[in-house]
Amino acid sequence: TKFNGQHVPPFPFLNADTIKDAVKEGHWLVEFFSPYCHHCQAFAPVLQTLYEFYYTSHPLGSTTTEDAEALNSFTRYYDFNFAKIDCVANGDLCTEYNVQSYPTMLLIKNGEVTKTHKGQMDLKRASDFVEEILETIKPGSRPKEGVKLPVVGADHVDEDAEIDEPSAKDKDPEAGAAAASKHNEIAATATASETVAKPTPKPPKDVNLEGKSVDLTMDTFQKKVTFTKEPWFVKFYAPWCHHCQALAPNWAEMAREMKGKLNIGEVNCEVEKQLCKNAKIKAFPTLKFLRGGEFVEYEGLRGVGDLISYAEKAVDSGMGVLDVDATEFQNMEETEEVIFTYFYDHATTSEDFAALERLSLQLIGKARLVKTQDKKLAERFKISTWPRLLVSRDGQPTYYTALAPKDMRDVAKVLTWMRSVWLPLVPELTAGNSREIMGGRLVVLGILSRDRADEFGRAKKELKSAALEWMDISKSQFQLERQELRDAKQLKIEEAETKGDEKAEEKAKLIKVDTEKLLNKRKEVGFAWVDGVFWERWIKNIYGVRVEVDGERVIVNDEDRKLYYDHTPNGNAITPSRTSILETLRDITDKSSAHLVSPKSSSAFAFFFNFTRIWTDHPFFTIILLSGIVAGTVYSRRQRRSGFRGTFGGLNGAIGEVEKG
Template sequence: MKVSWFGWSLLSLLAVPTLAAPSESGTKVGNRLEKRRNNRGIDAEEPSIFNGLDVPPLLQLTPDNYEELLKDGTWLVKHYSPTCAHCRKAAPAYQTTYEYYYTSNPLSPSSAKSPDPKSLNGFTKYYNFHFASMNCLAHGDLCEKLGIGAYPIFAFYEEGVQKDKHVGAKSVADLSKLIEEKLEAIRPGSRPPQGIKLPEVGAPGVDSSAEPDSPVAKDKDPQAGALAGEKQNDLVAQKAADASSAMETSKPGSVVTVKTKHNGPPPNPQGLSVPLTAESFQKLVTTTQDPWFIKFYAPWCGHCQAMAPNWKEMAKEMKDTLNIGEVNCEVETRLCADARVDAYPTIYFFRGGQRVEYTGLRGLGDLLSYTKKAVGPGSEIEDVDAATFKELEETEEVLFLYFYDHATTSEDFRAMERLTLSLVGHARIVKTSSAALAERFKISTWPRLLVVRDTRPNYYNALAPKDMRDFRQMLSWMQTVWLPIVPELTASNAREIMDGKFVVLGILSRRRSDDFKQSKRELKEAAFEWMDKQIQLFRLERSELRDAKQLRIEEADDRNDQRALRAAKNMRITIREDEKKPVAFAWVDGDFWERWLRTTYGIDVEQGDRVIINDEDNRRYWDTASSGAMIMASRTSILETIPLVIASPPKLSPKSTIGTFETFFFYTRSFLSSHPILFFVFLGITVAVVTIIGRGRLLRRVTTRGGIIGNANGSGGFFHLDGKEGFLNGGSTGKVD
């Protein structure tokens, strides 16, 4: 009993220090916070903790490191003296402000969850914004060199250059106001329009999801919307982004056109991709006529991350030229849903509340090529004369030309203006009232629309005035002719070129410059001759149909058959183009697409320029002429082979671009899609035949083997009623009752 009492006493004594001792982490946190609160005059030399995250001590600038550090990004530097009473008073507020922003979430400032401060989504790397201090008592010469004559002074440095200074003690709210303006300039639209919840001086954290104490000045008017992008323009151009319209008359006696002149700053003045929120998107994109090129992305998307450097560089190249923006769909889910974004990244070109999707490649050159084309036709249709149009023909492969006169109505012009957005990245449209151009293209009615490809015109067939105001009908026609006569095959236009056509595809190499020019010229000449031949055949067929109609009319007139005469006169001459699969021409860069050409067509570009005729719908192609030789890049070889290929059935044997196993499924799917009723009838017959055969075999098996009891002859089955071997008759007596 005594031993037991002694043991319990000893155990309780050992437990006392265990229960009383605080945890090591708790001690560390308490010491850090206590040291930070007690050390009011001098910046802390050890890390602190804010919102549960470690915060490194403020960087101290010295003559040895300040140039190297300040040359990158934006810096807020506190210039102070340890002996200055105002500096000691301002130190805790500056430290708390630094801790708050260092641990904040830039992607969602109102979120209570903070990312890793050292990650790409952390505050420092997201804004490239830094905090530092400079002890002017220790480095007086450096402070004097920087123009620091009083303490404390809070100065902003951008790329190593001092921008502005603010003198005197500052509270957390004062410092935050200065910082918020800089953050808006760095990434317009990224700050919350409702303001932020600021911590108390010396507090170990703050609830970021709480309502702000007071709204930011820029958002006191709830009807004003998000002014983030406008603030960026204000800071750069020193004026508000106001637009005014001026009426200008292009020529005496010509139609008066309205041109919008922007007196405000140029687009994208800083060469940055602007993060957009739902509010700033509504204010800057939806309700303005300014063009925007915007990507919708998710931070976790691998394709988005791979495209990010090219997008950033493209935004820099488009400085003062085109607005570039981005929307984080992890944060702005409603905005992305309204934009019908279902894949990342999705890229749109916006203007005047309308949009067109960019579906090209995501390389820097591809993005720049598209944006440079978007700048011209995306804003205003140029009015040209004969000389200007001649110059444009030398640089543009495809040109749409809109003829107008003094009687052209505003409704006609509005329909034409709506076409520009859809043409971005494809072709250019200009307008004219030039008599010389009207004479050249034999224009006798206005307004009139045509396309010029390699100096060859093609006219939009408007049967009535309303057809020139039907935006969708005009756009449908434009989509059939906005490619050059011999376009280059790329990833963005491959489907448009290959689907539904026989394509004469020239496989060329730019490395052989002389051969490249010659082969491309031969392809164009072959295309021109083929088009001329098709026009002649069309006219001949139409003439034959007209002659047949006239013959019927004369025959009915000779018989004095009024009924047959009316029927003959009402006959419509129709040439069914949909029954004929068209022939198109294109060329592909054999060096760039070498692997695809080798694996799909078995062609090595090193062997010289080649031509194939591809039928993508049926996964087949032809690469040899009637002589058995390869189709060469010459008009003679091409024009001799085309009729043999497009004949029904083809007179030359094709090759397949897919394997045997894939071919079976391809033709099965093609048969199902082309003849669905016949397929289901065949499927029903097959199922019925299989069912009948199966039932017949089962019936024969039952008849042969008998039932469970056995056959009539006593064989088969489990039981023999008249024998001795069955289950019921296997006893030892051998008797049968």
């Protein structure tokens, strides 16, 4: 390129083979970046302009030389160089330099890192950063009045441009040495500090410039979505689909809100049939978030607020896995119910980090994923091996138990574990998440009322306390059962040794204490709450509870067996209290004695929530279904008059609840 009429060589790149020799002498300002990082992409033209501006500057006044080795060249005068390192291609090198987020700027002096800046900057801030360094190198050499900066992307400095006023700390050139000492002290403190402020990442400026949902064809989909790393939120629809028509205004409003933040698109599957077939679209509308050749299907509610909330979380996920320290993690716990945390150290490889980045896509709208090498966090969660993955729910950790490198990089295996623990300790039960919450386990379900704020707060607190205490009880029981298996194995080994039976001894030693099997045979217990006012008629029909009359109650639901429990061993109604809940759970799960708590049937539960999901996704199909039921009811009554006896199994009551909802 050329700048101010002078030739500028390409921006230097370093790698693991060249960096040691390059930075062992002089001053090097090195950017560590990822080509897939949006804020790196946004910062790239700023850094290029910064490089061209300083490379062609002349500290001792006007000159025509383009030789970098000339005495009056910027490079020679300050012994200062710019460089970049691609952290995707050189992951281990970036780990070696303790790079935790992108972009990171390191000032390396004679092989040692002396200054760090994390995050992108505008040209003024970047220039201030460089000016501070230059004043440190040669005190008093920088213009007291400041420098004229070009416009980002320009090939020259406009002579009519106003001079950017220098930062206050660099106004006194005679105090350069003292300033340098002070700046280095500040930099050292910032580097050592455990609360270094991280810049708020921003998406690139060329995203969704018009705030509209873009029509995508097979050709444009491949060019803009498939063959790029750009994130897209895409709606697959059919014009005749009434539910698609109902979604359209909300989708358009969400696209407007995402202007400059996230690409929004839509595919007409009546026109682009092959594209929709390739995307395995089986129902309309289908919403998918796509990035870098991978996708996740959106299964949440379709209100404007719900779509915007998901889209904003999708934008955040595109910024990479956030690196946090103990203070930032603690602040995050105040707003996030579920946080997955990846602990790493200097030996963690680029393959490990690549696998971690792939997980973030699947967690959008589910939970936060962060990484850390903070010692305080490692001590808090008793981490002694790296890398390690855990989930923290209300401060209570659950660990991913597979520790082998291949298991930590097995995205499918890790994701399976994440799905089992990504719900909050006590989530709200809705039609949208009912299958995930209720299926395959006992669920302690609090029937609460938001209308009574004080009781509602206390009840949720008691439910959460009971959940935490039950987790501790379950953990102790698991450890006890595991130890019993180990003791039984050791006993067989000792018996064989006593008898001198080498064959039996070898056989006993081969006995595997299968902890995974032990976990699988235990009945999992989950906790949730439901709005007893909003779902009043359904709850009354299924569980016989009216929260406005009976007050807050708790049900223990066993969906697999279509049973529920509503009384304690003493015969009292289960209330939102730790004592009431835990004594009931102990009785239900105790296999060694007769149960004092008797279950009741809840067979209409599955029908209700399945019906609600059908109503949400396919309203016209539901109308047809309802019409069929009405017709069947009329026919049934006529048959009764003729002596035919029939029933719908009490389904009319549940349908009545849908009509209210």
